[in-house]
Amino acid sequence: MDCPEAIYQLMLDCWQKERTHRPSFASIVKTLDKLIRCPDTLRKIAQNRTANPLATDAPDMTQFTSVEEWLNSIKMARYLENFERAGISSMDAVVRVTVKELTALGITLVGHQKKIMNSVQAMRAQISANLSEGFLV
Incomplete structure (x- = not known):
């Protein structure tokens, strides 16, 4: 899997079974904005689980x-x-x-x-x- 760890974690959070445990749209946008502003965080690739x-x-x-x-x-x-x-x-x-x-x-x-x-x-x-x-x- 060649997915940045930060994106992978965001996806897992969005796929929470319990709807109330999922991040809000504003929270997702905020996270993505942080990733865009600091692209070095996208260099770490998620490990094969x-x-x-x-x-x-x-x-x-x-x-x-x-x-x-x-x-x-x-x-x-x-x-x-x-x-x-x-x-x-x-x-x-x-x-x-x-x-x-x-x-x-x-x-x-x-x-x-x-x-x-x-x-x-x-x-x-x-x-x-x-x-x-x-x-x-």
């Missing part, structure tokens, strides 16, 4: 020891308070999070939900792979 979490070059998502460290690594630290208020204070709790819970936590932007859930799914896959490696017969 279908990366294999078990690929050898994939980051080890099981290395994180705290929710804060994990959220910082995926650039979603703004939601640390949301996780803390919900009592999600350990990585064991993080790997059990669902999209429905993210919405209940107040994380309503689809792009942010996808980013968090992609990371959670990568952790689950890596944990599962690590567990199965110990039981080969």
Whole structure:
């Protein structure tokens, strides 16, 4: 996919399932105006979201020891308070999070939900792979 990250995020925001969570037309115009005035922000291309979490070059998502460290690594630290208020204070709790819970936590932007859930799914896959490696017969 050769789409600038800023445009990709704007599209995800516009495609929110809940109509009230979508940006207003004025907000979209304001965002596009900012992008036009600062075209350097369009140079960063969105990453392909279908990366294999078990690929050898994939980051080890099981290395994180705290929710804060994990959220910082995926650039979603703004939601640390949301996780803390919900009592999600350990990585064991993080790997059990669902999209429905993210919405209940107040994380309503689809792009942010996808980013968090992609990371959670990568952790689950890596944990599962690590567990199965110990039981080969």
